[in-house]
Amino acid sequence: MKRRAIVWFRQDLRLHDNEAVSTALRMAEEVIPVYVFDERVFSGQTRFGFPKTGRFRARFIIESIADLRENLRQLGSDLLIRVGKPECLVSELARDLKASWVLCNRERTHEEVFVQDALEQKLWSSGVELLYTRGKMLYHTQDLPVPVHHTPDIFTQFRKDNELITPVREPLPTPAALAPLPQYIERGDLPVITQFGHADTETTSSAVLPFKGGESEALRRLRYYLWDKDLAATYKETRNCLTGGDYSTKFSPWLSQGCLSPKLVYHELKRYERERVSNESTYWIFFELLWRDYFRLMGKKYGNKIFLKGGTQGKPLKHLKNNRDSFQAWAEGRTGVPFIDANMRELNQTGWMSNRGRQNVASFLVKDLKVNWQMGAEYFESMLLDYDPCSNWGNWNYVAGVGSDPREDRYFNILTQAKNYDPRGEFVRVWCEELARVPAEKIHRPDLLTELERQEFGVNGYPKALVRIEKWVS
Numbered sequence: 001m002k003r004r005a006i007v008w009f010r011q012d013l014r015l016h017d018n019e020a021v022s023t024a025l026r027m028a029e030e031v032i033p034v035y036v037f038d039e040r041v042f043s044g045q046t047r048f049g050f051p052k053t054g055r056f057r058a059r060f061i062i063e064s065i066a067d068l069r070e071n072l073r074q075l076g077s078d079l080l081i082r083v084g085k086p087e088c089l090v091s092e093l094a095r096d097l098k099a100s101w102v103l104c105n106r107e108r109t110h111e112e113v114f115v116q117d118a119l120e121q122k123l124w125s126s127g128v129e130l131l132y133t134r135g136k137m138l139y140h141t142q143d144l145p146v147p148v149h150h151t152p153d154i155f156t157q158f159r160k161d162n163e164l165i166t167p168v169r170e171p172l173p174t175p176a177a178l179a180p181l182p183q184y185i186e187r188g189d190l191p192v193i194t195q196f197g198h199a200d201t202e203t204t205s206s207a208v209l210p211f212k213g214g215e216s217e218a219l220r221r222l223r224y225y226l227w228d229k230d231l232a233a234t235y236k237e238t239r240n241c242l243t244g245g246d247y248s249t250k251f252s253p254w255l256s257q258g259c260l261s262p263k264l265v266y267h268e269l270k271r272y273e274r275e276r277v278s279n280e281s282t283y284w285i286f287f288e289l290l291w292r293d294y295f296r297l298m299g300k301k302y303g304n305k306i307f308l309k310g311g312t313q314g315k316p317l318k319h320l321k322n323n324r325d326s327f328q329a330w331a332e333g334r335t336g337v338p339f340i341d342a343n344m345r346e347l348n349q350t351g352w353m354s355n356r357g358r359q360n361v362a363s364f365l366v367k368d369l370k371v372n373w374q375m376g377a378e379y380f381e382s383m384l385l386d387y388d389p390c391s392n393w394g395n396w397n398y399v400a401g402v403g404s405d406p407r408e409d410r411y412f413n414i415l416t417q418a419k420n421y422d423p424r425g426e427f428v429r430v431w432c433e434e435l436a437r438v439p440a441e442k443i444h445r446p447d448l449l450t451e452l453e454r455q456e457f458g459v460n461g462y463p464k465a466l467v468r469i470e471k472w473v474s
Protein backbone atom coordinates (compact mmCIF):
# COMPACT_ATOMS: atom_id res chain seq x y z
CA MET A 1 0.00 0.00 0.00
CA LYS A 2 1.18 3.51 -0.80
CA ARG A 3 2.27 5.61 2.17
CA ARG A 4 0.07 8.67 2.64
CA ALA A 5 0.82 11.97 4.30
CA ILE A 6 -1.70 14.74 4.91
CA VAL A 7 -0.38 18.29 4.69
CA TRP A 8 -2.59 20.52 6.81
CA PHE A 9 -2.11 24.10 5.56
CA ARG A 10 -2.45 26.83 8.18
CA GLN A 11 -0.66 30.19 7.87
CA ASP A 12 1.68 28.74 5.24
CA LEU A 13 -0.50 29.20 2.16
CA ARG A 14 2.20 28.69 -0.44
CA LEU A 15 4.09 26.04 -2.35
CA HIS A 16 7.50 27.75 -2.42
CA ASP A 17 9.59 27.26 0.71
CA ASN A 18 7.01 25.01 2.29
CA GLU A 19 8.75 22.58 4.61
CA ALA A 20 5.59 20.57 5.27
CA VAL A 21 5.09 19.90 1.55
CA SER A 22 8.77 19.16 0.91
CA THR A 23 9.02 16.80 3.88
CA ALA A 24 5.77 15.01 3.01
CA LEU A 25 7.04 14.44 -0.52
CA ARG A 26 10.19 12.78 0.84
CA MET A 27 8.25 10.50 3.20
CA ALA A 28 5.16 9.45 1.29
CA GLU A 29 4.08 8.43 -2.20
CA GLU A 30 0.76 10.25 -1.78
CA VAL A 31 0.46 13.74 -0.36
CA ILE A 32 -3.04 14.96 0.54
CA PRO A 33 -3.23 18.76 0.95
CA VAL A 34 -6.05 20.09 3.12
CA TYR A 35 -7.19 23.45 4.47
CA VAL A 36 -9.89 23.89 7.11
CA PHE A 37 -11.71 27.17 7.62
CA ASP A 38 -11.88 27.03 11.41
CA GLU A 39 -15.43 28.03 12.32
CA ARG A 40 -14.19 29.56 15.61
CA VAL A 41 -11.79 31.82 13.73
CA PHE A 42 -14.07 32.78 10.84
CA SER A 43 -17.42 33.02 12.62
CA GLY A 44 -16.41 33.57 16.26
CA GLN A 45 -15.93 36.75 18.28
CA THR A 46 -13.08 38.19 20.31
CA ARG A 47 -13.40 38.75 24.09
CA PHE A 48 -14.66 42.31 23.56
CA GLY A 49 -17.15 41.15 20.95
CA PHE A 50 -15.55 41.96 17.57
CA PRO A 51 -15.67 39.46 14.71
CA LYS A 52 -12.52 37.39 15.10
CA THR A 53 -11.76 37.65 11.40
CA GLY A 54 -13.10 40.82 9.79
CA ARG A 55 -14.32 40.90 6.21
CA PHE A 56 -11.11 42.13 4.57
CA ARG A 57 -8.94 39.38 5.99
CA ALA A 58 -11.69 36.78 5.49
CA ARG A 59 -11.81 37.67 1.81
CA PHE A 60 -8.01 37.73 1.55
CA ILE A 61 -7.82 34.21 3.00
CA ILE A 62 -10.57 32.86 0.73
CA GLU A 63 -8.65 34.27 -2.25
CA SER A 64 -5.45 32.73 -0.92
CA ILE A 65 -7.09 29.32 -0.66
CA ALA A 66 -8.51 29.61 -4.18
CA ASP A 67 -5.01 30.39 -5.45
CA LEU A 68 -3.44 27.54 -3.46
CA ARG A 69 -5.98 25.10 -4.91
CA GLU A 70 -5.32 26.35 -8.43
CA ASN A 71 -1.55 26.05 -7.98
CA LEU A 72 -1.89 22.54 -6.57
CA ARG A 73 -4.08 21.60 -9.54
CA GLN A 74 -1.40 22.89 -11.90
CA LEU A 75 1.00 20.42 -10.27
CA GLY A 76 -1.46 17.53 -10.74
CA SER A 77 -2.91 17.48 -7.21
CA ASP A 78 -5.76 19.39 -5.53
CA LEU A 79 -6.70 20.96 -2.22
CA LEU A 80 -9.34 19.49 0.07
CA ILE A 81 -11.38 22.29 1.61
CA ARG A 82 -13.44 21.89 4.76
CA VAL A 83 -15.26 24.21 7.19
CA GLY A 84 -15.46 23.28 10.87
CA LYS A 85 -12.98 22.32 13.57
CA PRO A 86 -9.58 21.36 12.13
CA GLU A 87 -8.75 18.95 14.96
CA CYS A 88 -11.90 16.93 14.20
CA LEU A 89 -11.91 17.17 10.42
CA VAL A 90 -8.20 16.52 9.86
CA SER A 91 -8.16 13.58 12.29
CA GLU A 92 -11.23 12.07 10.57
CA LEU A 93 -9.55 12.46 7.20
CA ALA A 94 -6.36 10.85 8.49
CA ARG A 95 -8.34 7.89 9.85
CA ASP A 96 -10.54 7.46 6.75
CA LEU A 97 -7.63 7.78 4.33
CA LYS A 98 -5.34 5.60 6.47
CA ALA A 99 -2.66 8.26 6.43
CA SER A 100 0.59 7.59 8.28
CA TRP A 101 1.35 11.20 9.08
CA VAL A 102 -0.15 14.66 9.28
CA LEU A 103 2.32 17.48 8.74
CA CYS A 104 1.72 21.11 9.66
CA ASN A 105 3.52 24.30 10.52
CA ARG A 106 3.92 24.61 14.26
CA GLU A 107 2.21 27.65 15.75
CA ARG A 108 3.20 29.19 19.06
CA THR A 109 0.28 31.26 20.34
CA HIS A 110 -2.33 29.73 22.59
CA GLU A 111 -5.41 29.44 20.36
CA GLU A 112 -3.36 27.90 17.57
CA VAL A 113 -1.49 25.64 20.00
CA PHE A 114 -4.81 24.49 21.47
CA VAL A 115 -5.92 23.29 18.02
CA GLN A 116 -2.68 21.54 17.14
CA ASP A 117 -2.56 19.83 20.57
CA ALA A 118 -6.18 18.71 20.23
CA LEU A 119 -5.42 17.30 16.78
CA GLU A 120 -2.37 15.47 18.08
CA GLN A 121 -4.43 13.84 20.84
CA LYS A 122 -7.03 12.65 18.34
CA LEU A 123 -4.39 11.38 15.93
CA TRP A 124 -2.72 9.33 18.64
CA SER A 125 -5.90 7.36 19.13
CA SER A 126 -5.75 6.19 15.51
CA GLY A 127 -1.97 5.68 15.49
CA VAL A 128 -1.19 8.63 13.19
CA GLU A 129 1.79 10.84 13.89
CA LEU A 130 1.64 14.66 13.81
CA LEU A 131 4.87 16.13 12.48
CA TYR A 132 5.65 19.81 12.93
CA THR A 133 7.47 21.87 10.34
CA ARG A 134 8.76 25.48 10.23
CA GLY A 135 8.40 28.40 7.90
CA LYS A 136 7.27 31.54 9.71
CA MET A 137 10.57 33.20 10.45
CA LEU A 138 13.69 34.34 8.66
CA TYR A 139 15.82 32.47 11.17
CA HIS A 140 15.61 28.89 12.34
CA THR A 141 15.70 28.80 16.13
CA GLN A 142 18.49 26.23 16.07
CA ASP A 143 20.68 28.70 14.13
CA LEU A 144 20.27 31.44 16.75
CA PRO A 145 23.27 32.15 19.02
CA VAL A 146 21.18 31.68 22.19
CA PRO A 147 18.21 29.49 23.15
CA VAL A 148 14.79 31.10 22.64
CA HIS A 149 14.32 31.77 26.36
CA HIS A 150 17.51 33.82 26.40
CA THR A 151 16.44 36.05 23.49
CA PRO A 152 17.33 39.61 24.56
CA ASP A 153 14.29 41.66 25.55
CA ILE A 154 15.64 44.69 23.73
CA PHE A 155 15.25 44.58 19.95
CA THR A 156 18.54 46.38 19.25
CA GLN A 157 20.43 43.77 21.22
CA PHE A 158 18.64 40.96 19.39
CA ARG A 159 19.45 42.58 16.05
CA LYS A 160 23.14 43.12 16.87
CA ASP A 161 23.50 39.56 18.12
CA ASN A 162 22.14 38.13 14.90
CA GLU A 163 22.29 40.30 11.82
CA LEU A 164 25.93 39.64 10.94
CA ILE A 165 26.28 36.03 11.99
CA THR A 166 22.98 34.15 11.88
CA PRO A 167 22.34 32.61 8.48
CA VAL A 168 19.03 32.89 6.67
CA ARG A 169 18.62 29.52 5.03
CA GLU A 170 17.82 29.23 1.34
CA PRO A 171 14.09 28.86 0.63
CA LEU A 172 12.99 25.37 -0.37
CA PRO A 173 12.00 24.95 -4.02
CA THR A 174 8.41 24.64 -5.23
CA PRO A 175 7.74 20.98 -6.09
CA ALA A 176 7.72 20.19 -9.81
CA ALA A 177 4.76 17.82 -9.62
CA LEU A 178 2.47 16.07 -7.17
CA ALA A 179 0.61 12.77 -7.41
CA PRO A 180 -3.10 13.08 -8.26
CA LEU A 181 -5.55 12.63 -5.39
CA PRO A 182 -7.75 9.51 -5.41
CA GLN A 183 -11.03 10.25 -7.18
CA TYR A 184 -13.28 9.17 -4.32
CA ILE A 185 -12.11 11.88 -1.89
CA GLU A 186 -14.61 14.69 -1.61
CA ARG A 187 -12.79 17.91 -2.66
CA GLY A 188 -15.04 20.38 -0.82
CA ASP A 189 -16.22 23.78 -2.02
CA LEU A 190 -14.53 27.09 -1.45
CA PRO A 191 -16.73 29.04 0.98
CA VAL A 192 -18.11 32.43 0.05
CA ILE A 193 -17.64 35.40 2.34
CA THR A 194 -21.34 35.71 3.21
CA GLN A 195 -21.06 32.27 4.84
CA PHE A 196 -18.99 33.95 7.56
CA GLY A 197 -21.53 36.72 8.11
CA HIS A 198 -19.82 39.42 6.02
CA ALA A 199 -21.31 41.45 3.18
CA ASP A 200 -19.74 40.80 -0.21
CA THR A 201 -18.86 44.41 -1.00
CA GLU A 202 -16.03 45.94 -3.02
CA THR A 203 -13.22 47.77 -1.24
CA THR A 204 -13.10 51.51 -1.91
CA SER A 205 -10.87 52.70 -4.75
CA SER A 206 -9.07 54.94 -2.23
CA ALA A 207 -7.37 51.83 -0.76
CA VAL A 208 -3.56 51.88 -1.09
CA LEU A 209 -3.68 48.53 -2.94
CA PRO A 210 -6.38 46.04 -3.97
CA PHE A 211 -4.56 43.39 -1.81
CA LYS A 212 -5.64 40.16 -3.49
CA GLY A 213 -4.79 37.08 -1.47
CA GLY A 214 -2.60 34.18 -2.62
CA GLU A 215 0.91 33.11 -3.43
CA SER A 216 0.66 34.19 -7.06
CA GLU A 217 -0.18 37.79 -6.06
CA ALA A 218 2.49 37.73 -3.36
CA LEU A 219 5.19 36.76 -5.86
CA ARG A 220 3.89 39.41 -8.26
CA ARG A 221 4.15 42.07 -5.55
CA LEU A 222 7.69 40.97 -4.66
CA ARG A 223 8.73 41.19 -8.31
CA TYR A 224 7.01 44.56 -8.73
CA TYR A 225 8.55 46.11 -5.62
CA LEU A 226 12.09 44.94 -6.25
CA TRP A 227 12.61 44.28 -9.92
CA ASP A 228 9.95 46.13 -11.94
CA LYS A 229 9.93 49.43 -10.04
CA ASP A 230 13.20 49.43 -8.09
CA LEU A 231 11.28 50.63 -5.03
CA ALA A 232 13.57 48.80 -2.60
CA ALA A 233 16.29 51.31 -3.45
CA THR A 234 14.31 54.17 -1.87
CA TYR A 235 12.37 52.36 0.86
CA LYS A 236 13.98 54.26 3.76
CA GLU A 237 12.95 57.63 2.31
CA THR A 238 9.39 56.64 1.44
CA ARG A 239 8.36 54.20 4.18
CA ASN A 240 6.71 56.86 6.37
CA CYS A 241 4.43 58.18 3.65
CA LEU A 242 0.71 57.54 3.97
CA THR A 243 -0.89 57.50 0.55
CA GLY A 244 -0.38 55.34 -2.54
CA GLY A 245 0.67 51.74 -3.04
CA ASP A 246 4.42 52.17 -3.22
CA TYR A 247 5.62 53.90 -0.03
CA SER A 248 6.43 50.60 1.70
CA THR A 249 6.62 47.00 0.57
CA LYS A 250 3.02 46.06 1.60
CA PHE A 251 4.29 42.49 1.94
CA SER A 252 2.70 42.05 5.38
CA PRO A 253 -0.73 40.55 4.45
CA TRP A 254 0.99 37.91 2.33
CA LEU A 255 3.69 37.28 4.94
CA SER A 256 1.07 36.92 7.67
CA GLN A 257 -0.89 34.23 5.84
CA GLY A 258 2.33 32.61 4.67
CA CYS A 259 1.61 33.29 0.97
CA LEU A 260 5.14 34.70 0.91
CA SER A 261 8.17 33.23 2.64
CA PRO A 262 10.32 35.74 4.57
CA LYS A 263 13.38 33.73 3.51
CA LEU A 264 12.47 34.23 -0.12
CA VAL A 265 12.10 37.99 0.47
CA TYR A 266 15.52 38.05 2.15
CA HIS A 267 17.31 36.12 -0.61
CA GLU A 268 15.64 38.17 -3.35
CA LEU A 269 16.75 41.29 -1.48
CA LYS A 270 20.33 39.97 -1.39
CA ARG A 271 20.19 39.24 -5.11
CA TYR A 272 18.80 42.75 -5.68
CA GLU A 273 21.73 44.18 -3.69
CA ARG A 274 24.19 42.21 -5.85
CA GLU A 275 22.57 43.00 -9.20
CA ARG A 276 21.11 46.52 -8.69
CA VAL A 277 21.90 48.51 -5.57
CA SER A 278 22.86 47.93 -1.97
CA ASN A 279 22.16 50.87 0.33
CA GLU A 280 20.52 51.88 3.61
CA SER A 281 17.07 51.31 2.13
CA THR A 282 17.70 47.71 1.17
CA TYR A 283 19.25 47.08 4.59
CA TRP A 284 16.23 48.67 6.24
CA ILE A 285 13.79 46.20 4.70
CA PHE A 286 15.84 43.42 6.29
CA PHE A 287 15.85 45.41 9.54
CA GLU A 288 12.04 45.50 9.53
CA LEU A 289 11.83 41.78 8.84
CA LEU A 290 14.01 41.30 11.92
CA TRP A 291 11.28 43.03 13.97
CA ARG A 292 8.91 40.36 12.77
CA ASP A 293 11.22 37.54 13.93
CA TYR A 294 11.85 39.37 17.19
CA PHE A 295 8.13 39.61 18.05
CA ARG A 296 7.68 35.95 17.18
CA LEU A 297 10.53 35.10 19.55
CA MET A 298 8.99 37.31 22.26
CA GLY A 299 5.76 35.36 21.76
CA LYS A 300 7.66 32.10 22.23
CA LYS A 301 9.62 33.39 25.20
CA TYR A 302 6.71 34.94 27.10
CA GLY A 303 3.80 32.78 25.90
CA ASN A 304 0.39 34.10 26.99
CA LYS A 305 1.87 37.15 28.71
CA ILE A 306 1.79 39.07 25.41
CA PHE A 307 -2.04 38.96 25.55
CA LEU A 308 -2.38 40.05 29.19
CA LYS A 309 -2.99 43.64 30.23
CA GLY A 310 0.35 43.81 32.07
CA GLY A 311 2.17 42.52 28.97
CA THR A 312 5.56 40.83 29.07
CA GLN A 313 6.61 43.12 31.92
CA GLY A 314 3.56 42.30 34.06
CA LYS A 315 2.85 46.00 34.80
CA PRO A 316 -0.45 46.65 36.62
CA LEU A 317 -1.78 49.58 34.44
CA LYS A 318 -4.78 50.22 36.69
CA HIS A 319 -5.39 53.65 35.10
CA LEU A 320 -6.38 52.12 31.74
CA LYS A 321 -10.13 51.44 31.68
CA ASN A 322 -12.48 49.55 29.38
CA ASN A 323 -14.15 52.83 28.49
CA ARG A 324 -16.63 51.89 25.76
CA ASP A 325 -17.53 55.45 24.71
CA SER A 326 -13.95 56.61 24.14
CA PHE A 327 -13.11 53.31 22.52
CA GLN A 328 -16.09 53.48 20.18
CA ALA A 329 -15.22 57.01 19.06
CA TRP A 330 -11.64 55.88 18.40
CA ALA A 331 -12.71 52.74 16.54
CA GLU A 332 -15.19 54.60 14.35
CA GLY A 333 -12.80 57.46 13.55
CA ARG A 334 -14.87 60.09 15.37
CA THR A 335 -12.38 61.43 17.93
CA GLY A 336 -12.27 64.90 16.35
CA VAL A 337 -8.49 64.54 15.87
CA PRO A 338 -8.16 64.42 12.08
CA PHE A 339 -4.93 62.41 11.88
CA ILE A 340 -6.36 59.70 14.17
CA ASP A 341 -9.75 59.63 12.48
CA ALA A 342 -8.27 59.41 8.99
CA ASN A 343 -6.15 56.41 9.97
CA MET A 344 -9.03 54.62 11.70
CA ARG A 345 -11.36 55.23 8.77
CA GLU A 346 -8.75 53.87 6.40
CA LEU A 347 -8.57 50.73 8.55
CA ASN A 348 -12.36 50.40 8.68
CA GLN A 349 -12.81 50.84 4.95
CA THR A 350 -9.85 48.81 3.71
CA GLY A 351 -8.32 46.62 6.45
CA TRP A 352 -5.04 48.51 6.00
CA MET A 353 -3.18 51.13 8.00
CA SER A 354 0.44 52.28 7.62
CA ASN A 355 2.97 51.60 10.35
CA ARG A 356 3.09 55.33 11.12
CA GLY A 357 -0.68 55.36 11.48
CA ARG A 358 -0.70 52.28 13.72
CA GLN A 359 1.83 53.78 16.11
CA ASN A 360 -0.14 57.01 16.37
CA VAL A 361 -3.62 55.56 16.84
CA ALA A 362 -2.33 53.02 19.37
CA SER A 363 -0.49 55.69 21.36
CA PHE A 364 -3.53 57.98 21.24
CA LEU A 365 -5.89 55.28 22.55
CA VAL A 366 -3.62 54.34 25.42
CA LYS A 367 -1.79 57.53 26.36
CA ASP A 368 -4.42 60.20 25.57
CA LEU A 369 -7.76 58.41 25.96
CA LYS A 370 -6.45 56.09 28.72
CA VAL A 371 -8.34 53.13 27.30
CA ASN A 372 -7.24 49.56 27.97
CA TRP A 373 -4.84 48.74 25.12
CA GLN A 374 -6.22 45.18 24.86
CA MET A 375 -9.41 46.61 23.33
CA GLY A 376 -7.33 48.28 20.64
CA ALA A 377 -5.28 45.14 20.03
CA GLU A 378 -8.46 43.06 19.67
CA TYR A 379 -9.96 45.60 17.31
CA PHE A 380 -6.81 45.39 15.17
CA GLU A 381 -7.01 41.61 15.37
CA SER A 382 -10.48 41.79 13.92
CA MET A 383 -9.84 44.41 11.27
CA LEU A 384 -6.27 44.09 9.99
CA LEU A 385 -5.64 42.42 6.67
CA ASP A 386 -2.19 41.47 7.91
CA TYR A 387 -3.10 40.40 11.45
CA ASP A 388 -0.45 38.22 13.00
CA PRO A 389 -0.75 37.35 16.72
CA CYS A 390 2.90 37.99 17.65
CA SER A 391 3.39 41.12 15.52
CA ASN A 392 0.09 42.65 16.58
CA TRP A 393 0.12 41.93 20.30
CA GLY A 394 3.88 42.48 20.47
CA ASN A 395 3.61 45.91 18.89
CA TRP A 396 0.70 46.82 21.17
CA ASN A 397 2.73 45.71 24.20
CA TYR A 398 5.49 47.98 22.96
CA VAL A 399 3.30 51.04 22.38
CA ALA A 400 1.39 50.53 25.65
CA GLY A 401 4.69 50.47 27.51
CA VAL A 402 4.26 46.92 28.81
CA GLY A 403 6.64 45.26 26.34
CA SER A 404 10.34 45.74 26.03
CA ASP A 405 10.70 49.29 24.79
CA PRO A 406 13.91 50.62 26.38
CA ARG A 407 12.43 54.15 26.22
CA GLU A 408 10.19 54.57 29.26
CA ASP A 409 6.93 56.40 28.52
CA ARG A 410 7.28 56.78 24.78
CA TYR A 411 4.59 59.26 23.74
CA PHE A 412 3.45 60.44 20.32
CA ASN A 413 2.53 64.10 20.00
CA ILE A 414 -0.24 63.55 17.46
CA LEU A 415 -0.23 67.10 16.14
CA THR A 416 3.52 67.09 15.53
CA GLN A 417 3.24 63.68 13.86
CA ALA A 418 0.37 64.90 11.68
CA LYS A 419 2.27 67.99 10.61
CA ASN A 420 5.47 66.03 9.91
CA TYR A 421 3.90 63.19 7.99
CA ASP A 422 0.84 64.81 6.43
CA PRO A 423 1.93 68.46 6.15
CA ARG A 424 -0.63 69.45 3.51
CA GLY A 425 -3.40 67.27 4.91
CA GLU A 426 -3.65 65.16 1.75
CA PHE A 427 -4.03 61.94 3.70
CA VAL A 428 -6.67 63.41 6.02
CA ARG A 429 -8.64 64.68 3.02
CA VAL A 430 -8.83 61.18 1.51
CA TRP A 431 -10.56 59.73 4.58
CA CYS A 432 -12.29 62.63 6.32
CA GLU A 433 -14.64 63.98 3.68
CA GLU A 434 -15.99 66.58 6.12
CA LEU A 435 -12.56 68.24 6.13
CA ALA A 436 -11.92 68.04 2.38
CA ARG A 437 -12.25 71.80 1.83
CA VAL A 438 -10.29 72.95 4.87
CA PRO A 439 -7.02 74.68 3.87
CA ALA A 440 -3.71 73.00 4.75
CA GLU A 441 -2.84 75.36 7.60
CA LYS A 442 -5.96 74.40 9.55
CA ILE A 443 -6.61 70.82 8.45
CA HIS A 444 -5.06 69.38 11.61
CA ARG A 445 -6.61 72.10 13.81
CA PRO A 446 -10.39 71.98 13.26
CA ASP A 447 -10.65 73.37 16.82
CA LEU A 448 -9.31 76.70 15.50
CA LEU A 449 -11.96 77.10 12.81
CA THR A 450 -14.40 79.94 13.40
CA GLU A 451 -18.11 79.24 13.06
CA LEU A 452 -18.03 81.12 9.76
CA GLU A 453 -15.17 78.95 8.48
CA ARG A 454 -16.92 75.78 9.62
CA GLN A 455 -19.90 76.79 7.51
CA GLU A 456 -17.78 77.93 4.59
CA PHE A 457 -15.78 74.67 4.48
CA GLY A 458 -18.80 72.48 5.27
CA VAL A 459 -17.20 70.80 8.31
CA ASN A 460 -20.22 70.89 10.56
CA GLY A 461 -20.63 67.12 10.59
CA TYR A 462 -17.11 66.65 11.95
CA PRO A 463 -17.04 65.82 15.71
CA LYS A 464 -15.61 68.05 18.41
CA ALA A 465 -12.24 66.77 19.64
CA LEU A 466 -12.26 64.35 22.60
CA VAL A 467 -9.00 65.86 23.83
CA ARG A 468 -7.66 69.41 23.80
CA ILE A 469 -5.61 69.61 20.57
CA GLU A 470 -3.93 72.71 22.00
CA LYS A 471 -2.08 70.49 24.51
CA TRP A 472 0.17 69.30 21.70
CA VAL A 473 1.34 72.80 20.81
CA SER A 474 4.74 73.31 22.34
Ligand SMILES: Cc1cc2nc3c(=O)[nH]c(=O)nc-3n(C[C@H](O)[C@H](O)[C@H](O)COP(=O)(O)OP(=O)(O)OC[C@H]3O[C@@H](n4cnc5c(N)ncnc54)[C@H](O)[C@@H]3O)c2cc1C
Binds near residue numbers: 239248251252387388
Ligand atom coordinates in the same frame (compact mmCIF):
# COMPACT_ATOMS: atom_id res chain seq x y z
C1 LIG B 1 -0.03 48.67 17.06
C2 LIG B 1 0.60 47.92 15.90
C3 LIG B 1 0.05 46.71 15.46
C4 LIG B 1 0.64 46.01 14.41
N1 LIG B 1 0.07 44.82 13.99
C5 LIG B 1 0.67 44.09 13.01
C6 LIG B 1 0.14 42.85 12.58
O1 LIG B 1 -0.87 42.34 13.11
N2 LIG B 1 0.76 42.20 11.56
C7 LIG B 1 1.89 42.69 10.97
O2 LIG B 1 2.41 42.07 10.03
N3 LIG B 1 2.43 43.84 11.38
C8 LIG B 1 1.87 44.56 12.37
N4 LIG B 1 2.42 45.76 12.76
C9 LIG B 1 3.73 46.14 12.22
C10 LIG B 1 3.73 47.05 10.99
O3 LIG B 1 2.89 48.14 11.18
C11 LIG B 1 3.35 46.31 9.72
O4 LIG B 1 4.09 45.12 9.61
C12 LIG B 1 3.67 47.17 8.49
O5 LIG B 1 3.00 48.40 8.57
C13 LIG B 1 3.27 46.43 7.25
O6 LIG B 1 3.49 47.24 6.12
P1 LIG B 1 4.56 46.82 5.03
O7 LIG B 1 4.40 45.40 4.68
O8 LIG B 1 4.49 47.80 3.94
O9 LIG B 1 5.89 46.98 5.90
P2 LIG B 1 7.35 47.42 5.49
O10 LIG B 1 7.62 48.71 6.15
O11 LIG B 1 7.56 47.33 4.05
O12 LIG B 1 8.25 46.31 6.23
C14 LIG B 1 8.56 45.05 5.62
C15 LIG B 1 8.04 43.92 6.50
O13 LIG B 1 8.67 43.95 7.78
C16 LIG B 1 7.75 43.52 8.80
N5 LIG B 1 7.57 44.62 9.76
C17 LIG B 1 7.71 45.94 9.56
N6 LIG B 1 7.52 46.63 10.70
C18 LIG B 1 7.23 45.71 11.65
C19 LIG B 1 6.92 45.77 13.03
N7 LIG B 1 6.88 46.93 13.71
N8 LIG B 1 6.63 44.63 13.68
C20 LIG B 1 6.66 43.44 13.05
N9 LIG B 1 6.97 43.31 11.76
C21 LIG B 1 7.24 44.42 11.06
C22 LIG B 1 6.43 43.22 8.11
O14 LIG B 1 6.35 41.85 7.88
C23 LIG B 1 6.54 44.00 6.80
O15 LIG B 1 5.78 43.44 5.76
C24 LIG B 1 1.83 46.50 13.81
C25 LIG B 1 2.36 47.70 14.25
C26 LIG B 1 1.76 48.42 15.28
C27 LIG B 1 2.37 49.71 15.73
